[in-house]
Amino acid sequence: MGWHKRQHTALDEPKNPTTLADMIHEGLSVFCWCNRCGHNSTIDPVPLATALGSLFPVPELGGRMRCSLCQARDIATRPAWPSHGGGQIARHI
Numbered sequence: 001m002g003w004h005k006r007q008h009t010a011l012d013e014p015k016n017p018t019t020l021a022d023m024i025h026e027g028l029s030v031f032c033w034c035n036r037c038g039h040n041s042t043i044d045p046v047p048l049a050t051a052l053g054s055l056f057p058v059p060e061l062g063g064r065m066r067c068s069l070c071q072a073r074d075i076a077t078r079p080a081w082p083s084h085g086g087g088q089i090a091r092h093i
C-alpha cells in the first residue's frame, strides 16, 4: 500500500493526444476512416472545434461520428498528415 505506479500502459492513452486546436494550428484536416466499409474522408477541424471545443482530442472524434455511407459508428480519426510518403500505416490492433 501507499505505492502507486505512475506509468500505466501509456500506449493506448498518450498523455497529450492531438487536439482540434493543434490541428487548426498546424493547418491539418481530420482524416476519418470507417472501419466497417473503408469509406474515408477528410474534414475541416474548425467547425468541429466550434461544436466540441478546441481541446477535444482528435482520436476521440470517431466516437462522435457516423459513416455517411454505411451508417456505422466504427470510425477512426487521426490528423491528415499531408505527406505520408504513400506508405501504409501500421496498426496495433
Ligand SMILES: [Zn+2]
Binding pocket: 034, 035, 036, 037, 038, 039, 067, 068, 069, 070, 071, 072
Ligand atoms: Zn462505412
